[in-house]
Amino acid sequence: MNKTRKLISLLPENTDCAVITSEDNRNFFLSFAASNGTLIATKKGAFFYTDSRYITAAKQSIKDAEVRLQTKSFYDTLNVFFEEEGIKTASFEAKHTTIEEYAFFKKEIKGVEFDFSGDIDNLILKIRRKKSADEIEKIKAAQAITDDCFSHMCSFIKEGMTEKEIQLELDFYLLSHGADALSFETIVVSGENSAKPHGVAGSRQVRKGDFITMDFGAVVDFYHSDMTRTVALGFASEKMKKVYNTVLEAQEAGIEAAVDGARCSAVDKAARDVIEKAGFGKYFGHALGHGVGVEIHENPCFAPKSEEVFEQGDVVTVEPGIYIPDQFGVRIEDMVVNLGDETLNLTHSPKNLIVL
Ligand SMILES: [Mn+2]
The missing domain is CATH 3.40.350.10 (Creatinase/prolidase N-terminal domain)
Incomplete structure (x- = not known):
């Protein structure tokens, strides 16, 4: 119909x-x-x-x-x-x-x-x-461009570039590889700026020992994608590695809990527990994820107070983060779809800590 x-x-x-x-x-x-x-x-x-x-x-x-x-x-x-x-x-x-x-x-x-x-x-x-197979295909197409863009950015980013220069290249890549539009204003934040979850790309130049967080997406046939990766430039300190691996473990726990019929609050909790146990609970202030479709934020949400259940046809992000003010932040975001018998991850970019 x-x-x-x-x-x-x-x-x-x-x-x-x-x-x-x-x-x-x-x-x-x-x-x-x-x-x-x-x-x-x-x-x-x-x-x-x-x-x-x-x-x-x-x-x-x-x-x-x-x-x-x-x-x-x-x-x-x-x-x-x-x-x-x-x-x-x-x-x-x-x-x-x-x-x-x-x-x-x-x-x-x-x-x-x-x-x-x-x-x-x-x-x-x-x-x-409740997304149809046709809608899921459009979101997959949008995410495929987004994944390709991430791998391009990994070879593009060099010491001394500004956040704004990185943002412009990222946007240009998306729009010249099939995106009808950007899902939202691309976030590129580095160093101490990466501790601002939705910081704005500015004139800061990236340098060795920085984390660089990129949060971005493409629109294809009105359907959005959404993805975040944090990469290190040059090297990562022991503390940066610990935080990164905690976010990664939390993100994987969230995805594992995102099964058909799970309470959305329980999916949030599965990820949040990992971060809290590692002692970083106060540095994760936002919800775990949100629905994605013709709007970048729609129902349902993986959030502590959600009363929804994760249902077949839901496309939701899983994006825990740890943000330590004046130091650095990390966020890892994938989009998953509930197909009933399985939950499919629509994001294919690597999640291990990448040091450029
Ligand atoms: Mn998101």
Whole structure:
């Protein structure tokens, strides 16, 4: 069943349609890149309105919705549609509606009961969470570029380069080897900066005895990859080795615990316990992992307070880290997919400590 059909089949009883305007959800349902467009799913079918800038491309590529040219304002388009289709109640994406837009809806839309409960958002997140074989293939393709990029970077990085230079080469590699976009702003942090989990690449030059952490990913057909590796330049001190091997052991324990039906909090704990036992617990402040799909962060999460269960079709990262302020940090991140009978690691880059 295609994705819009699936949404229609799961539309709650108490609503006549779902109005979808967010880019992430449009990308998910239509695989169509546009800054403008409205997908409306009714019990009769799916309709996509977009303006003259996108109409030709939309008609060529969209198969799962009837494509219509939007000639009036957004609100007038909805008013006409609701009247023609006899829509009495309409559900909107609460998570993607600003208070200003909400006020406009109330003022401009006539004769329809609104649903801004967030139920539609949650339903869509649930549909998005369970990845199909086709979606997993796209994530694999994105990760393959990411893995190739890492091996390229291992031969590219030299003493004296700035974090920014390394970041630019990394981004250029991804974008010139099939990535439609970067998953997020690439993180390259070195030396004492590597103790900042989401530090920003800057003018610091890498030198011998540094850890260099790279966190990056590619987007292919709207699906993201996400990976982190920390490498050493020149040499690694005994303390650096100890921290690195603790993170690696934690990461492997997390992956081993990520079996179908496991509590997501238990997967987090399996990794966190290793770090705590080694005495570095206070240096691991974030969750173990997050879901990945058309958004870089989606459900479920491997986190201490998660109440979710790891289910078939989930694609989640496993990324423990230890960050010692003013000294250095290490993070190792892979993406795994729950296939039911097995959990497959989609990341193929080596994880042993690499000294460049
Ligand atoms: Mn991540």
